[in-house]
Amino acid sequence: MADHRYDVIIIGSGAAGLTAALNLADTRKVVVLAKGALSEGSTAYAQGGIAAVLEPGDTFESHIEDTMVAGGGLNNRRTVEFVIEHAPQAIERLAALGVPFNPGDGPSGDRWHLTREGGHSHRRIVHVDDATGSAVQQALEKAAAAHPNITLVTDMAAIDLVTGRHAERYSGDGRVRGVYALHRPSGKVALFTARATILATGGAGRVYQFSTAPRGASGDGIAMAWRAGCRVSNMEFNQFHPTALYNLEVKNFLITEAMRGEGGQLKLPTNHRRFMPRFDSRAELAPRDVVARAIDHEIKRLGLDYVHLDISHKPAEFVMEHFPTIYAKLLTLGIDITKEPIPVVPAMHYTCGGVVIDLDGRTDLPGLYAAGEVTQSGLHGANRLASNSLLECFVFGEAAAKHILAHWDEFPDPGVIREWDESRVRDSDEDIVVQHNWREIRRFMWDYVGIVRTTKRLERALHRATLLQQEVDDYYGNYRITSDLIELRNLVVVATLIVRSALARHESRGLHYTLDYPEMLPEAVDTILVP
Numbered sequence: 001m002a003d004h005r006y007d008v009i010i011i012g013s014g015a016a017g018l019t020a021a022l023n024l025a026d027t028r029k030v031v032v033l034a035k036g037a038l039s040e041g042s043t044a045y046a047q048g049g050i051a052a053v054l055e056p057g058d059t060f061e062s063h064i065e066d067t068m069v070a071g072g073g074l075n076n077r078r079t080v081e082f083v084i085e086h087a088p089q090a091i092e093r094l095a096a097l098g099v100p101f102n103p104g105d106g107p108s109g110d111r112w113h114l115t116r117e118g119g120h121s122h123r124r125i126v127h128v129d130d131a132t133g134s135a136v137q138q139a140l141e142k143a144a145a146a147h148p149n150i151t152l153v154t155d156m157a158a159i160d161l162v163t164g165r166h167a168e169r170y171s172g173d174g175r176v177r178g179v180y181a182l183h184r185p186s187g188k189v190a191l192f193t194a195r196a197t198i199l200a201t202g203g204a205g206r207v208y209q210f211s212t213a214p215r216g217a218s219g220d221g222i223a224m225a226w227r228a229g230c231r232v233s234n235m236e237f238n239q240f241h242p243t244a245l246y247n248l249e250v251k252n253f254l255i256t257e258a259m260r261g262e263g264g265q266l267k268l269p270t271n272h273r274r275f276m277p278r279f280d281s282r283a284e285l286a287p288r289d290v291v292a293r294a295i296d297h298e299i300k301r302l303g304l305d306y307v308h309l310d311i312s313h314k315p316a317e318f319v320m321e322h323f324p325t326i327y328a329k330l331l332t333l334g335i336d337i338t339k340e341p342i343p344v345v346p347a348m349h350y351t352c353g354g355v356v357i358d359l360d361g362r363t364d365l366p367g368l369y370a371a372g373e374v375t376q377s378g379l380h381g382a383n384r385l386a387s388n389s390l391l392e393c394f395v396f397g398e399a400a401a402k403h404i405l406a407h408w409d410e411f412p413d414p415g416v417i418r419e420w421d422e423s424r425v426r427d428s429d430e431d432i433v434v435q436h437n438w439r440e441i442r443r444f445m446w447d448y449v450g451i452v453r454t455t456k457r458l459e460r461a462l463h464r465a466t467l468l469q470q471e472v473d474d475y476y477g478n479y480r481i482t483s484d485l486i487e488l489r490n491l492v493v494v495a496t497l498i499v500r501s502a503l504a505r506h507e508s509r510g511l512h513y514t515l516d517y518p519e520m521l522p523e524a525v526d527t528i529l530v531p
């Protein structure tokens with residue numbers, strides 16, 4: 001097995017990974033691994049946009065305040081300030097890379113059009129129509145592909161981080177030296193080594209049955225970091241986006257929050273009347289946890305399959321101009337959004353918790369950094385404010401790169417690493433076990449660890465997760481590795497971390513709402529799990 005040796009390994013080719021790569025590559029040889037195609041992460045699916053203080057009259061203080069209010073006060077104020085103060089520069093850099101943000105047409109001559117989303121007290125979201133992520137991903141990929149020091153490797157699924165335990169000369173120092181990864185087309189395991197490794201593997205949306213996140217969002221980075229010895233924090237905070245399309249054929253299609261920002265109203269399909277004003281004075285523009293819980297409440301109260309999101313009262317040209325992608329997509333499903341409402345339901349959308357990092361993107365392990373949705377940086381607290389997450393990817397992708405460059409001479413050579421051992425495994429003749437367990441995890445997480453929780457349901461979920469963990473460990477130890485098995489092994493770890501964190505929180509705060517502890521405690525404390 002050849003050792004693919006680079007200066008820095010980046011696992012993940014979304015906003016966080018590619019930002020880090022571009023910031024390192026002028027002086028370092030970088031490899032970026034993606035488990036599928038480069039644009040299969042969540043980044044390319046982002047619709048609404050990126051939050052930054054750009055409107056005259058808006059202030060950093062106001063964006064910080066909105067972030068902390070949405071986050072239920074659990075945010076780390078230093079992180080919030082760090083990210084928000086770096087936001088305007090991050091937007092400038094993306095524009096310089098060629099991201100065609102919609103131009104402003106405001107009377108004050110704003111450079112970019114700013115839309116509004118829930119929880120923001122100002123117009124603050126730069127966007128490229130309703131398909132911002134795709135434009136960002138394309139610009140980053142183009143720049144990375146053009147850089148001679150960046151090697152982009154697709155279809156390479158990271159299995160586990162390489163530490164001193166895998167070195168020819170055993171070391172217990174915990175330093176990360178690279179990663180073992182499965183080349184999916186050949187089924188062969190490759191070894192990548194480097195002085196520094198950055199995890200940018202995105203979130204774990206797929207641990208739930210219904211999710212807006214793409215198939216690869218199986219929490220691989222969180223599980224790999226946990227197995228290697230990193231602390232993981234705030235995993236109970238799973239953000240359910242209030243408005244995913246309800247359609248029996250098309251799964252996972254998001255209807256952007258910007259539609260509510262531009263006047264879209266949530267209505268009951270039974271009487272066509274708005275219901276959000278009954279729940280919150282901010283109505284449709286309350287933070288996501290509030291809106292998702294209200295929809296869940298109405299769906300359960302009235303035995304509905306969905307509620308309606310209606311923008312048809314706005315002029316048709318306005319709707320088509322602001323939401324061209326959604327308009328075209330729904331027209332193919334027979335829904336003309338300029339004339340009729342859209343059936344919507346909440347769906348798992350964003351993983352607020354993750355691998356603990358500091359302001360330089362450093363994890364607990366020497367040589368290992370992390371950026372983006374895989375992390376718990378302190379930005380989001382108990383509930384992420386809309387459009388703050390792409391921003392986090394740009395700011396921490398750059399911060400990690402800067403720290404690596406500044407401390408390059410302190411990173412030792414990774415040394416000689418042992419080969420991947422396949423001598424005791426055989427080809428599986430029971431793939432059904434993997435498929436069944438994938439489905440089972442996502443189902444019990446949806447039913448028992450959803451928007452409204454109880455201790456009894458969480459205990460049931462923990463019991464199931466523990467049984468599945470034993471089954472998956474047994475399977476992993478005996479059969480040759482596949483991409484589905486890698487993801488299943490990670491999903492079960494992430495499910496367990498979520499349930500354990502939820503059980504540990506004896507209050508309701510932000511996205512964690514439990515009938516057994518409905519009040520919020522006076523002090524906001526992170527849940528930190530130590531491996």
Ligand code: FAD
Nearest residue numbers: 012013014015016041042043046048049158202372373390
């Ligand atoms: P991702 O973009 O998810 O990339 C993860 C990368 O890691 C991929 O390249 C993947 O292949 C790779 N990877 C994963 N596991 C492995 C492995 N084992 N081996 C190798 N590679 C691996 N946020 C906003 O701020 N604004 C929005 O408008 C917005 N809209 C959204 C709309 C949708 C539908 C969704 C799902 C999310 C949205 N978000 C939005 C959230 C935001 O898109 C994500 O938080 C962000 O893109 C995450 O970027 P990332 O770089 O951390 O990870």
Ligand code: SIN
Nearest residue numbers: 047048256257386387
């Ligand atoms: C959306 O467009 O509603 C998604 C925005 C986000 O997740 O931040």
